[in-house]
Amino acid sequence: MAEAQATAHCKSTTHLVPQVYGALEGTRMPILPPSGGYRDYSHKEKLNCSLYTPTDQDFETCPKSALKCFANETKVLIQEWEDVNFRVVRPYRNLSKKLEILSAKLNQSESECRQCEFLNEQNAETFLKQLKSTVEMMNRLYC
Structure with a gap:
């Protein structure tokens, strides 16, 4: 576990997006959910929010604009998680800031561009899948 945490920390400081390195490499190797199951990721049975989704x-x-929207909506999602007493670990708390940093570099x-509030609203699971897709696209285009 310590090795995994050290690798995640290293990759998050290098790529500015915590815990995403494995997802970017997912085209070459399978990424398995944690042993506790998918529920560890979303608590979707308790979370009922809509997020503007680029x-x-x-x-x-x-x-x-898309990255700024993801950054703002990630803040909303984290607040929603905290409202249902889901413990948000530090790397996820920093995700919106990392997305803001990336958007500022563009x-x-x-x-x-359309403002975030004019985009379609999606549930948290769809929002996170789209964020993952966008980060993977960034990796293909810019790395």
């Missing part, structure tokens, strides 16, 4: 097309068109005008 699509892959939104990211392709306006990457900076040199793009946002004048033609």
Whole structure:
């Protein structure tokens, strides 16, 4: 467990997005859920929230705006988790900040981009799947 935590910390400081390195490499090796099951990830039976969710097309068109939206909505999701007494570990608390840092590195005008509030709302599970898809796309495009 200590080795896994050390690797996760190293990758999160390198890639600025905690715990995502394994997901980025998921095209080459399977990623298994924790032994406690998928429930460890979402508590979706208790969590009932809608989050503005950028699509892959939104990211392709306006990457900076899409990442800012993911950052803001991640804050909402973490607050929702805390409201249902789900313990949010530190790397996930920092996810929105890491997304903000990444968006700030993109040199793009946002004048033609849709504001986050005009995007479709999705449940937490769909939001997280789309965030994962976007990070994987970033990896393909920029790494």
